[in-house]
Amino acid sequence: MCAKELSKETIYSLEQQVVVLVCKLEKIFPPGFFNPMQHLIIHLPCEARLGGPVQSRWSYPYERRIQKLRRKVKNRARVEGCIVEAELVEEATNHLSLFFRPEARSVRNKIPRYNDGASTFTSSCNLEIFKYPGRCMSPRGVHELSTEECEAAFLYILTNMLEMDELFKKFDKEQWMSRSIAKPDQLRDLRLNGWKNSRGRHGPNFFDWLKEEYWTSNEYKDKRRAAQASRVKPKDVAPNRGGSRPWGETQQLLEYKFGHDKAGTLNTYAIMKSGFKKVDNTGRSAPIPSQRAQNRLDNYNARTQLAENLKELDAQALYFMEGGLVHGRVPIADGVVDKETLIATAKS
Secondary structure (H helix, E strand, O other), rough: OOOOOOOHHHHHHHHHHHHHHHHHHHOOOOOOOOHHHHHOOOOOOHHHHHHHHHHHHHHHHHHHHHHHHEEEEEEEOOHHHHHHHHHHHHHHHHHHHOOOOOOOOOOOOOHHHHHOOOOOOOOOOOOHOOOOOOOOOOOOOOOOOHHHHHHHHHHHHHHHHHHHHHHHHHHHHHHOOOOOOOOHHHHHHHHHHEEOOOOOOOOOOOHHHHHHHHHOOOOHHHHHHHHHHHOOOOOOOOOOOOOOOHHHHHEEEEEHHOOOOHHHHHHHHHHHOOOOOOOOOOOEOOOOOOHHHHHHHHHHHHOOHHHHOOOOOOOHHHHHHHHOOOOOOEEEEEEEEEHHHHHHHHHO
16 A cells, blocks of 8 residues: 555455454454554555555655754744744755865764764874774773783774674684584674683684784795895895894994994894893703794804904893893894804804
């Protein structure tokens, strides 16, 4: 009956069926259930047959319009005048808004739904989630997040980033082991805590999985090759990696603290390229743990063969620059090596 076009055969069929339908309802529901609204459906097919489609005679649009006009009435004694005055102001406003500048807010250029009144800014980040301005909406306070709260907040941010959708789909496909379709709560638990099997073993959560996904990606491998290639480059083009001091800054600090003789190429290169230090309880140096450390040691050995680096490494400078390293040991990647061993290897 609400269609744009009505068929007479359909309307006649509805008139005959609606009577039987109401009789069946009376057998199911008690008499108190029925009121004029349930009885009204008997007359709707006849009304549609005589008057045409029902939506043309609905009063809902007019009722909504009247409600909007009633809000504009400020003087109850002059209802019509208030409505006319408000309508004139609204029409004039809509017409004048066509001539406003594009950045001016108007009926045709409304404020975004989630705008909290923050000042606009230009973000240098390419991620869509960090391009929206915002400001603090509650009183200031200090709250230290626990590990669970921090991971939950981090996961919420990542979930709302379009750039992470493909990674989430890949993680869910690899880690969800059940045959049934995962529900939203199950996916959230899977991403936070990983998959739990019957033996109590946990699979990686999304954060651990994402780290492993990055370490095996081509992007990281390309950066790794560039870092390895930089070890054999001259000092003026060797980039700074690993969060250490730049070459020039390290050499200037050595020269200021110990003098020009102590700011040699080998000392500067050793301090710049050193990483974390591991020493056991007895104070002895740990062995070289990886091929990466061995490559650095070989690189130092090659540096000692240069004519300007025939002098030994200065233990006092290394001790000061590395923040208290055991006297006489040189930092190599994730371990430390005795100075005598390094010098003997270099001069052999």
